[in-house]
Amino acid sequence: MGNSKFKGFPGRGSFRHGVHPPDNKSYSAGAAIEVMPSPEQVVLPLLQHIGAPCQPAVKAKQQVVVGDVVASAKAFVSAPVHASIAGKATKPGVVTLPTGRHLPAITIKADKDLPVTSTQEIWDSLKSYEWDFAEIKGFDPHDIASAVHGAGIVGLGGAAFPTHVKLMPDEKKVIHTMMVNGCECEPYLTPDYRIMLEIPEAIVAGAMLAARAVSAKQVIIGIEDNKPDAVEKMEAAIAKTKRTVSDADIRVAMVKTRYPQGSEKQLIKAVLDLEVPLGGLPSDVGVAMSNVGSMVAVANAVIRKVPLTHRVMSVTGGGIKNPKNIFVPIGISVSEVIEFCGGLKPEAARMISGGPMMGFAFSDMNTPITKGTSGITVLTRDELAGGLETSCVRCGRCVEACPMNLVPTRLAMASRYGNVPLAIQYNINACFECGCCTYACPANIKIVQLVRTGKAMVAASKQNEK
Amino acid sequence: MTIVTIGIAAGTMLVMAVIMSYILGWANVKFHVEVDPRVEAVNNALPGANCGGCGFIGCSDYAEAVVKDNAPVNKCPVGGAACAAEVAGIMGIEAGEALIFRPVVHCGATADEKKGRTDYFGEQKCAAATLVAGVQSCTFGCLGFGDCVAACKYDAIHVEKGLAVVDYEKCIGCGACVKACPRNIVTMSLFEEDRVPAVLCSNKDKGKDVTSVCDKGCIGCKACTRIDDMFVMDGDIAITVGDGYSAEKVENVDKAIEKCPNDCINYVGKTV
Numbered sequence: 001m002g003n004s005k006f007k008g009f010p011g012r013g014s015f016r017h018g019v020h021p022p023d024n025k026s027y028s029a030g031a032a033i034e035v036m037p038s039p040e041q042v043v044l045p046l047l048q049h050i051g052a053p054c055q056p057a058v059k060a061k062q063q064v065v066v067g068d069v070v071a072s073a074k075a076f077v078s079a080p081v082h083a084s085i086a087g088k089a090t091k092p093g094v095v096t097l098p099t100g101r102h103l104p105a106i107t108i109k110a111d112k113d114l115p116v117t118s119t120q121e122i123w124d125s126l127k128s129y130e131w132d133f134a135e136i137k138g139f140d141p142h143d144i145a146s147a148v149h150g151a152g153i154v155g156l157g158g159a160a161f162p163t164h165v166k167l168m169p170d171e172k173k174v175i176h177t178m179m180v181n182g183c184e185c186e187p188y189l190t191p192d193y194r195i196m197l198e199i200p201e202a203i204v205a206g207a208m209l210a211a212r213a214v215s216a217k218q219v220i221i222g223i224e225d226n227k228p229d230a231v232e233k234m235e236a237a238i239a240k241t242k243r244t245v246s247d248a249d250i251r252v253a254m255v256k257t258r259y260p261q262g263s264e265k266q267l268i269k270a271v272l273d274l275e276v277p278l279g280g281l282p283s284d285v286g287v288a289m290s291n292v293g294s295m296v297a298v299a300n301a302v303i304r305k306v307p308l309t310h311r312v313m314s315v316t317g318g319g320i321k322n323p324k325n326i327f328v329p330i331g332i333s334v335s336e337v338i339e340f341c342g343g344l345k346p347e348a349a350r351m352i353s354g355g356p357m358m359g360f361a362f363s364d365m366n367t368p369i370t371k372g373t374s375g376i377t378v379l380t381r382d383e384l385a386g387g388l389e390t391s392c393v394r395c396g397r398c399v400e401a402c403p404m405n406l407v408p409t410r411l412a413m414a415s416r417y418g419n420v421p422l423a424i425q426y427n428i429n430a431c432f433e434c435g436c437c438t439y440a441c442p443a444n445i446k447i448v449q450l451v452r453t454g455k456a457m458v459a460a461s462k463q464n465e466k
Numbered sequence: 467m468t469i470v471t472i473g474i475a476a477g478t479m480l481v482m483a484v485i486m487s488y489i490l491g492w493a494n495v496k497f498h499v500e501v502d503p504r505v506e507a508v509n510n511a512l513p514g515a516n517c518g519g520c521g522f523i524g525c526s527d528y529a530e531a532v533v534k535d536n537a538p539v540n541k542c543p544v545g546g547a548a549c550a551a552e553v554a555g556i557m558g559i560e561a562g563e564a565l566i567f568r569p570v571v572h573c574g575a576t577a578d579e580k581k582g583r584t585d586y587f588g589e590q591k592c593a594a595a596t597l598v599a600g601v602q603s604c605t606f607g608c609l610g611f612g613d614c615v616a617a618c619k620y621d622a623i624h625v626e627k628g629l630a631v632v633d634y635e636k637c638i639g640c641g642a643c644v645k646a647c648p649r650n651i652v653t654m655s656l657f658e659e660d661r662v663p664a665v666l667c668s669n670k671d672k673g674k675d676v677t678s679v680c681d682k683g684c685i686g687c688k689a690c691t692r693i694d695d696m697f698v699m700d701g702d703i704a705i706t707v708g709d710g711y712s713a714e715k716v717e718n719v720d721k722a723i724e725k726c727p728n729d730c731i732n733y734v735g736k737t738v
Contacts (some may be wrong), residue, residue, distance in 0.1 A: 091674070094671050094675045096599050099599065100596070100597045100598060100599045102605040118568070361599075362599035363582060364599070364600070364601045364603065367599075386587075446589050447587055449594055450594065452594075452597055453589065453597060456593065457593065
């Protein structure tokens with residue numbers, strides 16, 4: 001296959017099925033990360049992750065500075081929320097996120113009397129920080145996990161699963177490999193790519209800390225082969241660690257470019273040739289996986305004691321005047337972010353939180369950027385795949401495209417006609433909504449949307465049984 | 467083939483038929499199931515709509531439950547009081563009060579009155595659209611894609627201007643629309659009269675958040691609760707008490723309708 005970089009791993013460097021959508025990353029791939037000025041207010045939803053919602057920890061009109069906890073997490077699978085600007089908190093209001101969740105949110109209004117930490121300072125201090133790799137060996141695994149929990153770190157790739165849950169040392173499930181996900185297979189989006197180019201040392205430091213937390217023997221950083229410069233940068237950063245400071249052996253795995261290579265189950269299959277069982281987690285096969293952005297946050301939290309208050313995101317697509325990668329305070333509104341990138345072009349037609357394959361279309365410009373927002377993609381009418389839906393012709397392209405080996409057309413029709421037992425029989429919950437089936441469907445059937453609806457139906461019917 | 471062969475075959479069939487008929491006759495006696503004649507009688511008294519509105523699988527299931535498990539005789543929403551009385555007569559008990567329940571759509575805003583309505587090209591079903599944030603700003607209100615219309619077997623609910631409207635002339639109160647609504651805004655309500663007042667909003671948010679998404683939402687001002695105690699607050703939204711209405715309250719209700727700043731209280735029911 002000519003993939004020389006891939007030698008030395010049990011896997012074949014790819015997975016079965018999947019699709020090759022045009023990646024369109026050129027809009028923002030070349031743009032270095034820019035810093036957003038601090039906004040006048042931020043809106044912090046109390047549930048920005050998968051798991052239990054947070055409880056407000058501030059009173060109305062209470063003054064907070066950057067990094068103060070505004071909502072605390074009582075449950076294990078949950079993550080606290082920190083103030084991303086200095087200012088006065090308000091009573092919780094409500095906000096509707098692009099995912100369709102309607103939840104309480106605390107607004108912080110900037111207060112000029114408070115010491116201002118500008119976003120620029122926060123970014124500069126992160127970028128110029130000299131990571132001491134020798135120090136990492138001195139951290140206790142439990143301290144790492146609790147520091148990660150305290151900093152409110154969640155998966156920054158989009159799903160926003162609390163990271164500390166993955167890094168909690170567990171005697172029952174032995175983790176042998178810490179995998180860092182730098183595939184970024186989603187078209188258009190480039191934040192992970194820019195992070196790998198600009199702050200690779202922070203990723204390596206975070207990965208070594210994460211590996212130490214779970215006592216992993218090796219660290220593998222998975223990157224798609226359409227980002228050779230990122231691979232180079234990461235390898236240079238790894239060389240700096242001299243590989244003697246930690247027990248963990250750190251390597252980069254250059255996997256083949258194919259969507260959805262960045263899905264954890266597909267990446268594990270491609271690199272380690274391990275099959276995560278149906279309904280299982282990577283920890284079931286001894287792997288912990290996290291996104292490169294999350295690794296930076298881990299390094300920040302454990303070594304620099306800085307909680308997750310800012311993130312890197314892309315604002316991209318044909319509908320944006322100047323597509324950019326930007327460093328933003330979490331909770332800033334979409335309208336401000338888009339304005340910073342030159343605003344919308346007249347032909348802009350659809351706004352998506354995330355990328356075009358897995359993202360959520362939304363319309364409210366006041367929607368806040370949350371921890372899980374890896375980008376805002378604005379598509380033009382030309383970029384939108386339109387067309388009337390026609391009947392399923394049983395061509396099987398969705399079956400060929402499905403990386404989970406499901407039968408998407410069956411799931412979609414089971415959902416459309418409310419057949420819950422059939423949906424369960426065909427393992428509807430194994431679908432992670434990558435969108436390959438809908439991309440491949442020649443009849444324009446909205447398969448993923450139907451599957452999402454079907455999942456909600458299955459959940460509702462299980463609720464009724466109780 | 468000879469006459470003998472045909473004779474043997476015909477004879478065998480004849481003997482077998484006789485034996486089989488005896489077996490059937492014996493089985494009929496041996497495995498006879500005693501059926502309470504009242505089950506049949508109750509079943510005949512029921513309207514036979516098999517709508518499931520009583521909570522049982524169909525009319526015959528309900529009839530059996532009435533006779534064997536002493537289920538209440540006034541459960542049939544289709545038959546109403548007359549049917550309850552007939553069933554009670556068969557069972558030899560008091561009918562009790564046959565309460566009439568009908569669905570009420572707790573949303574009163576047409577597509578124009580809802581804010582943040584956008585073009586939605588996805589699956590044209592409420593169950594799918596409710597998972598998409600951009601369809602309309604209000605996450606509680608009627609989406610108008612008609613899951614309830616598809617569920618109704620009696621053509622008694624329609625979407626008019628993006629809002630589900632019950633046709634109370636045709637509605638038999640089976641409750642299929644209630645189960646179909648993914649946002650749970652259709653509820654079965656007690657109809658003391660042909661027309662009863664209802665709060666036509668389901669938005670549980672605070673006033674400011676409600677006005678930002680809809681012109682006709684309940685802002686929790688409590689004006690109606692001060693006029694009559696049939697209106698009570700449930701958090702930040704007003705609701706009507708289950709059996710609070712009676713014909714004498716017409717004046718108070720008219721006052722409440724007038725007072726409501728966002729016109730979200732109104733009568734529902736048959737047109738008079």
